[in-house]
Amino acid sequence: MKRAFAIVTSLLLTLIGLVAATFFIGRVVPIDPALALVGDKATPEAYAAARAALGLDKPLIEQFVVYVGDALRLDFGISVLTARPVIEDILRVFPATFELATLAMAIGIGLGIPAGVVAAVHRDRWPDLTIRLVGLVGYSAPVFWIGLIALLLFYAELGWLAGSGRVDIALEDDLVHRTGIALLDALLAGDARLIANVAGHLVLPAVVLGWYAMAYIARMTRSLMIAELGQDYVLAARAKGLGEGRIVWRHALGNAAVPLVTVIAIAYGHLLEGSVLTETVFAWPGLGFYMTNALLNADTNAVLGGTVVIGAIFILLNLLSDALYRRLDPRTR
């Protein structure tokens, strides 16, 4: 009970700190926050409205308290671009990012962990060197550039896969948004052509993002596995006659899995970051696309709202991975 209290307090404090940082960025840093909000092309009326809405004549502390209160109620103001509450916009676009990031994560875990294990077991031999090389390119290359090259190759030159967006424009009306996750919606509609089309559009961005995740996870898995395989309990397991397969996948990976949980949480955070860039390349209508659009149109509310949301997700991910870590490792109980 005391621990739960400590965790919640910690969470709240970090969240407030996060909000404070965005407040600082939004209100204190610009010379004229109202101008930053409406942009320099705004009408005098819009400007005056912004000033009033921001309560700029009140003392800073009061502004801050109001801001924090609003943020905790998920009120990030109105988007200048869409004229709707920012939180509404975010909820509308978030599922697309969630779908992409989760799929990329699945690729990252599904390919990355086995690759890391194989690389560790065959250390310094050619499977290891190949995996390390592929991984190295995966996290040294700018993800948006990989996306462009992929589009060039697989869409333009070879015509194998679909181009931008989540679905062909012709089929756009067929895709009824129930969950917001295109693949699920297509499956729910039961339309085979639609499903194939949506899947086709998902492949390229998911693989591009997934390559980065795979590279990162494989690299971490490899070094964790190498550390585990050098431990005495592995020697003892061999000495008692266990097969190498069981030793690697049940014993060593079983122990490496605990810190891997933290790695995966961090990777998911990186993916959210990466999707900002990838969504731009593939015109994928998710949170990243929304935020960059907002940025280019000086929609400060939207940018800051998105920042707080993503930051909050990051914090939650860390919390989750800490909790899982504690559950999985008997040594910490």
Added chain:
Amino acid sequence: MSDHWRNSLNPSMIIGSMIIGAVFVLALLGPALTAMSPTEIDLASRLLAPSREHWLGTDQLGRDILSRLLHGARLSLGVVVLVIVLVAPIGIVIGAIAGVMGGAIDALFMRVTDVFLAFPRLILALAMVAALGPGIENAVLAIALTAWPPYARLARAETLVLRNKDHIAAIRVLGGSETRIVFAHVLPLLLPSTLVRATLDMAGIILTAAGLGFLGLGVRPPAPEWGSMIAEGRQFLLDAWWVCTVPGLAILIVSLGFNLLGDGLRDMIDARSR
């Protein structure tokens, strides 16, 4: 002694340092070597494929891509070096102080780093640029703000461990003051791991800076920043693929070089401490 050093060198480190060395040399000397201007517009030579005259072709405004690349190297490397030089020393000192002081200062410190670590680097940079406007100084500031916490955390963790080690206890017995112990004895021990972390960080910073450039948030045109070159070339992807591809390849090579160098350094340090 020299034999020992030679045995520690591994291929990763050699290749990495060769790449980075070459990149730095090109960045420093390159612009002086090419006769062509990176900014002069020549619409008659738009979108020319790589040829003997233009080794890497020209972009949509007829500018020679090779010379833009070389000038852009200075920008990108400049950002990276600036950030690290700012962030690493300050971060380490803050972390070491927190580790030594303990108590309320340490708790506050942990809280603050938690907040900064809660931001994905690119997202915070986006937010900062939204507030401050685009420009290279703002980009550097934004990246620096999210780059310092890991160094501080690292320094704090190692300070806490090292403080209680036997040889530090010995110095304490000999009469060394706490601050002197930290700065003269503990901090130097942090140097190897900091170096590795910084090198690997540089790879990531180049990518973040390029990402900002790609989104139009870094340097202003017509400056030849690699990320913005990719963005500009995007519309010509199908017809003049080299405008996009070449700058991206440059980013890849530099980031790869830093990663290889960092990995190699880490392997070398691990091997020597065994």
Added chain:
Amino acid sequence: MTPALLDIEGLDVAFGDRIVVRDFSCRLSAGERLGIVGESGSGKSLSTRALMGLLPPRAAARSRRYTFDGATYDVAQPKALAALRGRGIALVLQDPKVALNPTMTAGAQIAEVCGRMRALELLADVGLREPERVYDQFPGTLSGGMGQRVMIAMMLAAEPKLLIADEPTSALDVTVAQGVLALLDEIIAARRMALILISHDLDLAGAFCDQILVMYAGRIVERIGASALERARHPYTRGLLQCRPRIEDRGRTLPTLSRDPAWSHE
């Protein structure tokens, strides 16, 4: 002489071109106990690991002859030696806290070799009073003595004929160590197993084993029956004998071991 269970002749172990064990040979029959004594780096552990194919990755071994329980093996092919591990030869390590998987229960680690029923029996055999309770515990919560008993139970699970005990009591305090040694004594006698006991403690090996091998810098410098220990001839062994602290020596400065480089070239 009873037919040898283990017969190894001319075993060399090397890391690259650095030879760390040279010309190790011994014959052991069922029920016999061999003690290998030496300081760290003498090669005592590595020679026995080579027998099981458990050398570290960069090490290589070769021998003139290696037979175990009637079958011939090649020390240079560690993968082929997998058949021996557990079933023919078992290895008890020094520190149960690191030699047992920290995230698996004690019982599960035994049961994966022989099943739950047999695992509980073994836990009782090694003198643990509440086998069911220990079965479900994680190694981190076991005391040193209990952990060592679990390790012994684990290594007996595949019914080996030869047990190699590598410093089995070095991590335990004296009274607990006595209990574990008594246990080993009982088990080995009851199952007619052969034993190789590796130790840095000459007295311990002398009391527990029939034959002693003294190793220095990778070579066997003395091969002697335990009862004849006091009459050992090699200067290194004599040095070891003289360095043992005796309660009658109170007040006298202990001699330090002198090492003649010639010993590593014999």
